[in-house]
Amino acid sequence: MAQTVFIDGAAGTTGLEIADRLAGRPEFELIALPEARRKDDAARAEALNAADFAILCLPDDAAREAVAMIGNDTTRVIDASTAHRVAPGWVYGFPEVEGRDEVANARRVSNPGCYSTGFIALLAPLIRAGLLPADWPYTCNAVSGYSGGGKALIARFEDDRDIAWRGYALQLGHKHVPEMQARAGLSRSPLFTPAVIPAMRGMVVEVPLPLSAMEGAASPEALREELARFYQGSRIVRMGEEPADGELLLRGSRAPTDAMELSVFASPDGSQARLVAVLDNLGKGASGAAVQSLNLMAGLHEAAGLRL
Structure with missing residues (x-):
């Protein structure tokens, strides 16, 4: 018997991509509201309480309101907003890092932020x-495709083709920082410098390491070996190939993917290194991650229906 899924906020970019990954899968049956009732609280509450799984693709306050509408102990929730990423009682939906069993057995799962996914990985x-x-006071430099900013930012980039780079969070208060610090196990907040580029999707997240100045830091080779060991066997998170020409490219024409590739680049003397994650902000950075958690919670293989 198919398990029912209600995507609250199904008309947004993340919701549409989740629905696309679930289309044609007999394991799940989508509960859909007619357009006229999509924002009707009574209709939403009915759907939330009727579903085996509710996936919230909403702004933070609306996500909290949706959780409060659930009046049973059977509906299990995946929240794609920022609202519950460091909240007590919620499991962080990064199975490779938090544990697959923890996600599989959870009633409440918070979907990681896109930038956070690369940084934490x-x-x-x-x-x-x-x-x-x-x-250590870590720095994270990252660029993302504009689809991660929702409909307003998508329209802004597509209407103004002269935008080549958009730096933001210049006051250093980006909403991903608390989860980046907590889930990576840091005692200090990282200095995070995000930017948006004129590509629909895709992102690069980088953590530069001045290894010679970091007491107790291992060599680049040891860092690379540990990442390869930690993610060994994962179809979703894997080590990237060393680029033959010494360049790492993010192409606007890159096909959608739910995988993430990690790399460790280093200076010849090993005194400096760059940790780099390349992922799709709509894949492992959003919708793909939600479906991965849904698969585990439903007792299925975590990679079912993903683009790998």
Whole structure:
């Protein structure tokens, strides 16, 4: 018997991509509201309480309101907003880092932020292994396709073709920082510098490491080996190939993917390194991650229906 899924906020970019990944899968049956009732609280509450799984693709306050509408102990929730990413009682939906069993058995799962996914994937295993210090003031530089900003930013980039780069969060208060610090196991907030580029999707997240100045830091080779060991066997997170020409490109024509590739680049003397994650902000950075968690919670293989 198919398990029912209600996507609250199904008309947004993340919701549409989740629905696309679930289309044609007999394991799931989507509960859909007619357009006229999509924002009707009574209709939403009915759908939320009727579903085996509710996936919230909403702004933070609306996501909290949706959770409050659930009056049973059977509907399980995946929240794609920022609202519950460091909240008590919620499991962080990064199975490779938080544990597949933890996600599979959870009633409440918070979907990671797109930038956070790359940052945590790179640092959490290395800090847990004691190869990098938890108290270092880490910096994260990242660029993303404009689809991560929702309909308003998509329209802005597509209407104004002269935008080549958009830096934001210039006051250093980006909403991803709390989860980046907490889930990577850091004692200090990272300095995060995000930007948007004129590509629909795709992102690069980088953590530069001045290894020679970091007490207790391991060599670039040891960092690379630990990441390869930690993600060994994963079809979704994997080590990238060393570029033959010394360049890493993010192409606007790149096909959608739910995978993420990690790399460790280093200076010849090993005194400096760059940890780099390349992913799709709508894939492992949003909708693909939600479907991965849904698969586990439904007792299915985590990669079912993903674009790998």
